[in-house]
Amino acid sequence: MSADVAAADTGAPVNGLGAIIRRRYEALKAGDVGTLPIILGLVLIVAFFYAKNSNFLSAGNFTNLMTQMAGVTTIAIGVVFVLLLGEIDLSIGYVAGVAGVVIAQLQIPDESWQVKGVVAIAIAVTVTALIGALQGSFVAIVGIPSFVVTLAGLLFWQGVILYVIGGEGVIVIEDATINNVANYFFSDAAGLVIAAAATALFALSTLSGVVSRRRHEIRTDNLVLVAAKLVAFTVILFGAVVWANRERGFPVAFLLVIVFLVFWTWVAERTTFGRHVYAVGGNAEAARRAGINVQRIRIQVFMISGLMAGMGGVIFAARLNSVDLNAGGGTLLLDAISAAVIGGTSLFGGRGRVISALMGALVISTVANGIDLLGYSSAIKYMVTGLILLAAVTLDTVSRRRLARSGR
Amino acid sequence: MGAPRVGVPTVHSGADDVTETLAEPTPTPTTTAVPTLEARGISKSFGSVEALVDVDFEVRSGEVMALVGDNGAGKSTLIKCIAGIYPLDGGEVFFDGQKVSIHGPKDAAKLGIEIVYQDLALCDNLDVVQNMYLGREARDWIGRLREAPMEARTAETLKTLRVTTIGSIRQQVATLSGGQRQSVAIGRAVMWNSRVVILDEPTAALGVAQTQQVLELVRRLAEEGLAVVIISHNLHDIFEVADRITVLRLGRNVAVYERANTTQQAVVHAITAGVPTKVAGIAGMGDEPE
Numbered sequence: 001m002s003a004d005v006a007a008a009d010t011g012a013p014v015n016g017l018g019a020i021i022r023r024r025y026e027a028l029k030a031g032d033v034g035t036l037p038i039i040l041g042l043v044l045i046v047a048f049f050y051a052k053n054s055n056f057l058s059a060g061n062f063t064n065l066m067t068q069m070a071g072v073t074t075i076a077i078g079v080v081f082v083l084l085l086g087e088i089d090l091s092i093g094y095v096a097g098v099a100g101v102v103i104a105q106l107q108i109p110d111e112s113w114q115v116k117g118v119v120a121i122a123i124a125v126t127v128t129a130l131i132g133a134l135q136g137s138f139v140a141i142v143g144i145p146s147f148v149v150t151l152a153g154l155l156f157w158q159g160v161i162l163y164v165i166g167g168e169g170v171i172v173i174e175d176a177t178i179n180n181v182a183n184y185f186f187s188d189a190a191g192l193v194i195a196a197a198a199t200a201l202f203a204l205s206t207l208s209g210v211v212s213r214r215r216h217e218i219r220t221d222n223l224v225l226v227a228a229k230l231v232a233f234t235v236i237l238f239g240a241v242v243w244a245n246r247e248r249g250f251p252v253a254f255l256l257v258i259v260f261l262v263f264w265t266w267v268a269e270r271t272t273f274g275r276h277v278y279a280v281g282g283n284a285e286a287a288r289r290a291g292i293n294v295q296r297i298r299i300q301v302f303m304i305s306g307l308m309a310g311m312g313g314v315i316f317a318a319r320l321n322s323v324d325l326n327a328g329g330g331t332l333l334l335d336a337i338s339a340a341v342i343g344g345t346s347l348f349g350g351r352g353r354v355i356s357a358l359m360g361a362l363v364i365s366t367v368a369n370g371i372d373l374l375g376y377s378s379a380i381k382y383m384v385t386g387l388i389l390l391a392a393v394t395l396d397t398v399s400r401r402r403l404a405r406s407g408r
Numbered sequence: 409m410g411a412p413r414v415g416v417p418t419v420h421s422g423a424d425d426v427t428e429t430l431a432e433p434t435p436t437p438t439t440t441a442v443p444t445l446e447a448r449g450i451s452k453s454f455g456s457v458e459a460l461v462d463v464d465f466e467v468r469s470g471e472v473m474a475l476v477g478d479n480g481a482g483k484s485t486l487i488k489c490i491a492g493i494y495p496l497d498g499g500e501v502f503f504d505g506q507k508v509s510i511h512g513p514k515d516a517a518k519l520g521i522e523i524v525y526q527d528l529a530l531c532d533n534l535d536v537v538q539n540m541y542l543g544r545e546a547r548d549w550i551g552r553l554r555e556a557p558m559e560a561r562t563a564e565t566l567k568t569l570r571v572t573t574i575g576s577i578r579q580q581v582a583t584l585s586g587g588q589r590q591s592v593a594i595g596r597a598v599m600w601n602s603r604v605v606i607l608d609e610p611t612a613a614l615g616v617a618q619t620q621q622v623l624e625l626v627r628r629l630a631e632e633g634l635a636v637v638i639i640s641h642n643l644h645d646i647f648e649v650a651d652r653i654t655v656l657r658l659g660r661n662v663a664v665y666e667r668a669n670t671t672q673q674a675v676v677h678a679i680t681a682g683v684p685t686k687v688a689g690i691a692g693m694g695d696e697p698e
Contacts, residue, residue: 290543
């Protein structure tokens with residue numbers, strides 16, 4: 001393999017398709033499996049359930065799936081950030097529940113503290129973000145392991161939920177704005193317009209990247225690959241919208257998920273903050289010596305975790321049109337963490353991408369949805385999800401070990 | 409040591425020294441009468457343990473100064489005192505002849521003093537460019553990283569240092585060999601208009617060929633006009649690359665040798681026994697005042 005540094009002057013084709021495939025293969029052998037297993041897994045899962053029941057891919061089930069997974073995906077995005085630091089947040093389930101309780105309380109008609117739906121949502125996610133920051137401070141400043149701090153949070157916030165709505169047991173949400181978060185579906189035309197706008201934005205940002213690299217006279221990414229990515233993005237997005245339009249239409253909840261994914265991917269991969277999150281997760285001491293404020297990064301990441309848990313909680317509450325004593329309970333916490341891990345974010349810190357929240361949530365939700373569709377019990381669902389999680393973590397551990405070994 | 413030293417407060421007195429030095433135009437790094445970095449009478453205790461007692465040290469631009477001594481001789485402590493990681497109990501640090509007070513890595517970096525630590529302080533999960541710019545990323549007004557210029561400058565820096573073994577500067581540091589990692593760490597240190605580069609055991613844990621690569625790189629840094637300090641246990645490496653050798657023993661100066669006028673035996677003797685030997689051809693005690 002010739003030196004890139006030299007090749008940059010000589011113009012040798014180090015970014016030809018052949019070279020890229022060869023490099024990717026080398027990386028694969030070295031243990032960097034990337035998104036390959038998850039995509040293969042998804043294809044297998046979809047093929048399996050489709051073979052068993054052709055309703056699995058019906059437009060109705062598809063829109064259903066999108067709204068089902070919106071909440072978990074949103075929470076899992078926050079989990080990705082926490083995992084990137086090599087930390088864990090066990091409180092997200094009940095923190096999501098707290099957000100539900102807050103919006104439910106704030107919209108109770110004729111109460112003196114009733115506010116508009118949008119304001120209620122804003123207040124709820126602010127509260128959960130502050131909860132995250134508080135827990136993060138204990139981790140970053142006091143130095144308590146995040147496992148313990150957030151375990152305490154899990155108990156505490158569950159207690160708070162029981163305390164606040166224990167009397168009524170359930171609060172019905174009547175505010176239309178809040179309920180629309182999970183129950184509004186775009187008209188066919190609106191869906192297509194949104195897809196077109198998203199495609200245009202994506203194309204524009206890709207193009208500006210290529211132009212900037214050209215201007216600085218460094219290797220641009222392989223243009224064929226760039227174009228292929230763009231086409232794939234367009235096809236998937238328009239495909240989803242067109243498919244959803246055959247039924248209720250594209251759900252607003254999933255548009256929210258896409259907006260979150262794009263925004264947080266941008267934060268993680270294109271901003272200094274994101275770069276520092278990866279650095280702290282990879283080698284906190286190196287980050288500290290490089291002048292990065294490690295404590296601040298930690299607190300901010302737990303804040304993001306709380307914020308996204310709050311957003312997820314709003315989506316769940318809106319979907320059920322109510323908040324009850326089980327808010328944030330059940331398998332929500334474990335589903336969100338599993339989603340991030342199954343999607344390929346390492347539990348050991350420093351490796352993973354925001355998109356893995358979507359990938360993992362897709363796996364968990366398609367399995368759950370498919371098993372429900374086939375009429376199997378929850379018992380089967382839990383066992384299958386457990387096995388997938390184990391497989392994902394095994395893959396992560398093995399690839400990490402191989403990566404370390406291939407180093408020196 | 410003429411001037412009387414008054415414990416801790418003198419060291420912390422000139423808080424503005426750093427900025428003052430920066431405000432002036434940097435003198436051109438030709439061969440120097442004034443050492444680029446000079447430490448006079450450094451003392452440092454940890455509890456009842458005297459880690460450094462009245463130690464002098466200097467390095468001039470364009471030279472490689474080796475800092476040697478047995479385990480516990482105070483090499484790392486001296487470096488950390490100079491870098492401001494440990495506060496001084498006594499003594500003064502001069503940069504370009506001006507007294508400065510350095511209170512941490514940031515002050516040191518502002519003056520152009522960079523330290524490459526033994527454990528490299530690289531993030532394995534980041535690529536070469538990301539590591540080179542860690543903590544000093546180029547960004548635009550909304551905080552977006554400006555990848556293209558960072559990548560271009562990284563390639564340029566590594567090319568200047570003639571580091572050609574790294575396949576792609578967009579590959580993760582985890583996949584690099586020990587020598588390549590050291591090259592990245594050194595490249596990062598010199599990319600910021602540094603004047604003084606301090607290398608802590610740069611060849612420990614490297615193979616023969618890789619050691620050679622790194623030593624050549626160290627030599628080139630001095631040729632580029634930097635003041636280079638190299639800490640090492642390996643006298644063979646030292647004699648290959650250093651111009652002068654400062655020997656510490658039990659936290660005190662033993663001697664400063666000119667490499668051209670001394671032998672490995674003489675230096676070993678100084679490290680272990682603590683007195684300059686009477687072997688012929690030693691330049692003597694350098695600028696030991698007492």
